[in-house]
Amino acid sequence: MIRFDEVTKVYDRRSRPALGGVTAEIQRGEFVFLVGASGSGKSTFIRLVLREERASSGTVYVAGRNVARLPSWRVPRLRQGIGVVFQDFRLLPNKTVYANVAFAMQVLGRGRAQIHQAVPEVLRTVGLDGKEKRMPHELSGGEQQRVAIARAIVNRPDILLADEPTGNLDPDTSHGIMDVLDRVNQNGTTVVMATHDHDIVNQMRRRVIQLEGGLIVRDQPEGSYRTASTEQVA
Numbered sequence: 351m352i353r354f355d356e357v358t359k360v361y362d363r364r365s366r367p368a369l370g371g372v373t374a375e376i377q378r379g380e381f382v383f384l385v386g387a388s389g390s391g392k393s394t395f396i397r398l399v400l401r402e403e404r405a406s407s408g409t410v411y412v413a414g415r416n417v418a419r420l421p422s423w424r425v426p427r428l429r430q431g432i433g434v435v436f437q438d439f440r441l442l443p444n445k446t447v448y449a450n451v452a453f454a455m456q457v458l459g460r461g462r463a464q465i466h467q468a469v470p471e472v473l474r475t476v477g478l479d480g481k482e483k484r485m486p487h488e489l490s491g492g493e494q495q496r497v498a499i500a501r502a503i504v505n506r507p508d509i510l511l512a513d514e515p516t517g518n519l520d521p522d523t524s525h526g527i528m529d530v531l532d533r534v535n536q537n538g539t540t541v542v543m544a545t546h547d548h549d550i551v552n553q554m555r556r557r558v559i560q561l562e563g564g565l566i567v568r569d570q571p572e573g574s575y576r577t578a579s580t581e582q583v584a
């Protein structure tokens with residue numbers, strides 16, 4: 351579903367590459383944690399998948415396509431297949447929960463009937479039944495993140511990218527969000543989540559790709575946040 355082949359990303363020639371020759375393959379339906387210290391390259395990885403940035407060398411494939419080769423008119427279609435969730439929710443503050451989610455369908459030109467069916471369904475999936483008319487400021491952080499996830503998945507993307515989705519949430523609320531992401535993954539969506547959250551990675555036991563200074567230093571199925579050798583130090 352996502353393949354990085356010797357991918358290097360240089361933002362600034364005077365400093366070390368943000369990614370330095372990364373090779374990795376993420377299969378359809380996988381759930382992958384990207385871990386690593388601040389500045390290790392996690393967000394760069396995500397931006398390359400979305401073609402918000404282009405690789406300086408090497409190739410990024412999404413659903414079999416070399417994203418660097420896509421003509422610019424095809425980039426919106428690439429992004430339609432990818433839902434994105436951020437640490438800071440990024441909801442439209444003057445729109446209701448329903449309208450925030452519906453908006454993601456309206457921009458794709460979906461009809462009213464389709465929207466009326468899909469939005470309540472997806473709000474049920476994320477556990478927000480009955481909150482359709484609330485405004486974002488009337489919701490807790492966890493609820494706002496659920497709206498953001500609903501918006502990201504309402505168009506049924508193949509891939510969900512989540513950059514620190516629990517970064518602003520307390521541990522209990524974070525676990526609720528992970529239940530939602532797990533459910534999304536079980537429905538067939540490939541999930542890639544960048545995180546610093548040790549507890550969540552250690553509890554979920556999914557594949558862990560660890561970056562350090564732009565290099566993959568660990569790629570472990572059912573991994574923990576740290577390798578066994580460093581776990582005692584933590």
Ligand SMILES: Nc1ncnc2c1ncn2[C@@H]1O[C@H](COP(=O)(O)OP(=O)(O)OP(=O)(O)O)[C@@H](O)[C@H]1O
Pocket residue numbers: 361362367368386387388389390391392393394395
């Ligand atoms: N637009 C940019 N211009 C120049 N350098 C950048 C840019 N974006 C990222 N970098 C540099 O690239 C490196 C990797 O950054 P990146 O944001 O990918 O790390 P990260 O692992 O996501 O960090 P964090 O956990 O803090 O979000 C860092 O050294 C960063 O300073």
